[in-house]
Amino acid sequence: MSSAQIEIQLIGLVVAAACALPGVFLVLRGMAMMSDAISHTVLLGIVLGFMVLGDLESPWLIIAAAAMGLITVSLIELLNNTKLVKQDAAIGLVFPALFSLAVILISRFARGVHLDNDAVLLGELAFAPFNRILLFGVSLPHSLVVMGVILLVNIAFIALFYKELKLATFDAGLAMALGFSPALIHYGLMALVSVTAVGAFDAVGSIMVVAFMVAPGAAAYLLTDRLDRMLLYAVLIGAAGTLGGYWMAHWLDANIAGSMSTIIGLLFVLCLLFAPRRGLLAIAARRRRQKWEFAQTMLAIHLLHHEGTAEAGVENRLEHLHDHLRWEPGFARGVVRRAREGGLISQSNGSLLLTAQGRQLAEQNLEG
Amino acid sequence: MEQSLAIQISDLTVAYQEKAVLWDIDLDVPQGILMAIVGPNGAGKTTLLKAALGLLPIAAGQVAIFGKPYKEQRGLVSYVPQRGSVDWDFPTSVLDVVMMGNYGKLGWVRRPGAAERRAAEAALDKVGMSEYAQRQISQLSGGQQQRTFLARALVQDAQIYFMDEPFQGVDATTERAIVELLKELRASGKTVLAVHHDLQTVPEYFDWVTLLNIRRIASGPVDEVFTEDNLRATYGGRVSLLSSAPRKEAA
Numbered sequence: 170m171s172s173a174q175i176e177i178q179l180i181g182l183v184v185a186a187a188c189a190l191p192g193v194f195l196v197l198r199g200m201a202m203m204s205d206a207i208s209h210t211v212l213l214g215i216v217l218g219f220m221v222l223g224d225l226e227s228p229w230l231i232i233a234a235a236a237m238g239l240i241t242v243s244l245i246e247l248l249n250n251t252k253l254v255k256q257d258a259a260i261g262l263v264f265p266a267l268f269s270l271a272v273i274l275i276s277r278f279a280r281g282v283h284l285d286n287d288a289v290l291l292g293e294l295a296f297a298p299f300n301r302i303l304l305f306g307v308s309l310p311h312s313l314v315v316m317g318v319i320l321l322v323n324i325a326f327i328a329l330f331y332k333e334l335k336l337a338t339f340d341a342g343l344a345m346a347l348g349f350s351p352a353l354i355h356y357g358l359m360a361l362v363s364v365t366a367v368g369a370f371d372a373v374g375s376i377m378v379v380a381f382m383v384a385p386g387a388a389a390y391l392l393t394d395r396l397d398r399m400l401l402y403a404v405l406i407g408a409a410g411t412l413g414g415y416w417m418a419h420w421l422d423a424n425i426a427g428s429m430s431t432i433i434g435l436l437f438v439l440c441l442l443f444a445p446r447r448g449l450l451a452i453a454a455r456r457r458r459q460k461w462e463f464a465q466t467m468l469a470i471h472l473l474h475h476e477g478t479a480e481a482g483v484e485n486r487l488e489h490l491h492d493h494l495r496w497e498p499g500f501a502r503g504v505v506r507r508a509r510e511g512g513l514i515s516q517s518n519g520s521l522l523l524t525a526q527g528r529q530l531a532e533q534n535l536e537g
Numbered sequence: 538m539e540q541s542l543a544i545q546i547s548d549l550t551v552a553y554q555e556k557a558v559l560w561d562i563d564l565d566v567p568q569g570i571l572m573a574i575v576g577p578n579g580a581g582k583t584t585l586l587k588a589a590l591g592l593l594p595i596a597a598g599q600v601a602i603f604g605k606p607y608k609e610q611r612g613l614v615s616y617v618p619q620r621g622s623v624d625w626d627f628p629t630s631v632l633d634v635v636m637m638g639n640y641g642k643l644g645w646v647r648r649p650g651a652a653e654r655r656a657a658e659a660a661l662d663k664v665g666m667s668e669y670a671q672r673q674i675s676q677l678s679g680g681q682q683q684r685t686f687l688a689r690a691l692v693q694d695a696q697i698y699f700m701d702e703p704f705q706g707v708d709a710t711t712e713r714a715i716v717e718l719l720k721e722l723r724a725s726g727k728t729v730l731a732v733h734h735d736l737q738t739v740p741e742y743f744d745w746v747t748l749l750n751i752r753r754i755a756s757g758p759v760d761e762v763f764t765e766d767n768l769r770a771t772y773g774g775r776v777s778l779l780s781s782a783p784r785k786e787a788a
Binding site: 335342346349 | 591614616618629630637640641645649673675689
């Protein structure tokens with residue numbers, strides 16, 4: 170591996186981790202699409218900042234962009250609070266307006282600077298190592314330094330306010346009653362998302378930022394029951410997608426950030442299918458098991474109902490389950506076999522008899 | 538006596554966009570009682586709790602907790618929101634939710650430690666949920682969710698408990714456990730204000746009651762104000778269910 174290759178992968182890893190951390194909270198707060206809005210409108214902040222400062226490298230641009238991110242969030246909430254527009258529509262109205270304003274400003278006043286639309290939308294990770302700065306005498310890619318600082322800020326913010334973020338996300342009412350301002354926490358998180366989006370879009374483009382923020386959190390949500398592990402898994406999934414995507418791009422000779430997002434998306438699909446308890450396959454298996462369990466309970470109740478009555482000899486036979494419970498013969502045989510194996514019923518001369526265990530099951534369910 | 542009033546609400550009006558949901562509420566709650574707040578849907582019961590806790594802006598009036606504004610008395614008040622107000626799929630454990638009751642005392646940034654953990658475990662034990670401490674909250678039944686919320690409120694170790702429908706959708710065992718807990722709280726001098734739906738059980742579970750329907754219809758000891766006339770005034774024509782409540786008490 171050349172040093173440029175290593176640097177590109179390092180930048181990817183730092184971007185993935187920096188995006189995944191606030192992304193977890195966006196996913197849990199049902200605000201995933203806020204990342205889409207912010208990652209686009211920060212461009213307006215950069216353009217306006219550039220027009221004022223005339224310098225594309227100034228750290229003030231990040232502040233301007235973050236401020237625009239917060240303005241985006243407030244505008245969306247303002248529109249939403251009129252109750253005339255739903256939140257998803259408010260997002261869809263605000264960010265294209267601000268983004269298109271940015272695009273107009275670039276094409277009118279900032280033509281020729283490195284703010285072309287392709288770079289904004291897709292980013293170009295392959296060129297990231299060419300833009301270098303000296304830090305303590307070491308020459309490092311500009312993106313790596315910027316994103317490294319942003320990653321540290323994100324880690325510090327989440328470590329410091331972990332309990333506040335958790336409480337405000339789970340139960341905003343209690344947070345407020347206890348004196349933690351949920352609004353302050355909300356805007357703190359949105360500022361984090363904005364700063365991260367600015368840094369990341371320079372490296373991977375504004376569309377990929379959304380994938381890096383939302384998919385790792387959404388995938389990690391399927392894998393665990395604990396918030397701390399969800400944060401860890403989200404970072405690992407983002408990292409795995411980054412490395413996998415880099416080498417896919419290498420082999421296919423394709424856009425690096427696009428390949429990374431693709432692999433992250435594929436990892437999400439894998440989690441969706443195969444997650445131990447929340448995955449689709451696990452859910453299907455659980456449904457199937459519940460179907461058989463429910464049928465066995467129905468059988469036990471049916472047998473209990475007719476037990477010791479005159480018609481028991483007719484009702485409580487395998488071949489009559491079809492008439493009485495409207496079960497297909499194959500299904501009825503399956504239920505009877507499972508119930509017998511589970512010790513719920515016994516069979517003698519074709520009659521089905523409840524065992525003590527079966528009777529208990531039926532009575533429990535009838536009590537409710 | 539002023540200082541024996543746990544909660545004093547005066548002239549409280551709450552409005553959503555110029556439409557009043559609570560009109561000019563006066564309410565004195567003495568210390569050491571269990572008070573039910575009853576009234577029809579849309580009467581403003583939850584709004585009353587939330588406004589008293591500063592969760593909603595109030596249009597007019599004052600709320601005093603032991604004679605001072607709520608903001609200065611947060612540590613004395615514990616809040617049990619409606620079970621349905623949170624996302625039970627949130628990735629966290631029962632113990633962790635109960636520990637949240639400690640966050641107010643900890644303040645910003647400080648993390649809960651061993652002492653907070655012990656307090657949470659003790660509270661879980663009190664509501665009979667010890668064995669569920671490590672359970673993911675989405676795997677709880679409705680009754681267990683409510684017990685978790687009550688444990689969280691106990692951890693706050695408050696003087697006043699605001700509870701929004703603590704009996705809503707819980708099983709009979711949990712209901713009895715909650716009633717026991719309420720009586721224990723009262724025995725140790727705490728004050729409970731609970732939104733309640735089941736009129737039949739008001740005289741059995743509570744000793745004071747407030748009848749609310751946008752306005753305060755009546756408030757006082759159950760045997761004085763929980764009368765058919767007041768219920769009729771609160772619920773209007775929809776009283777078919779109600780006449781049995783006072784009768785039951787007489788029987």
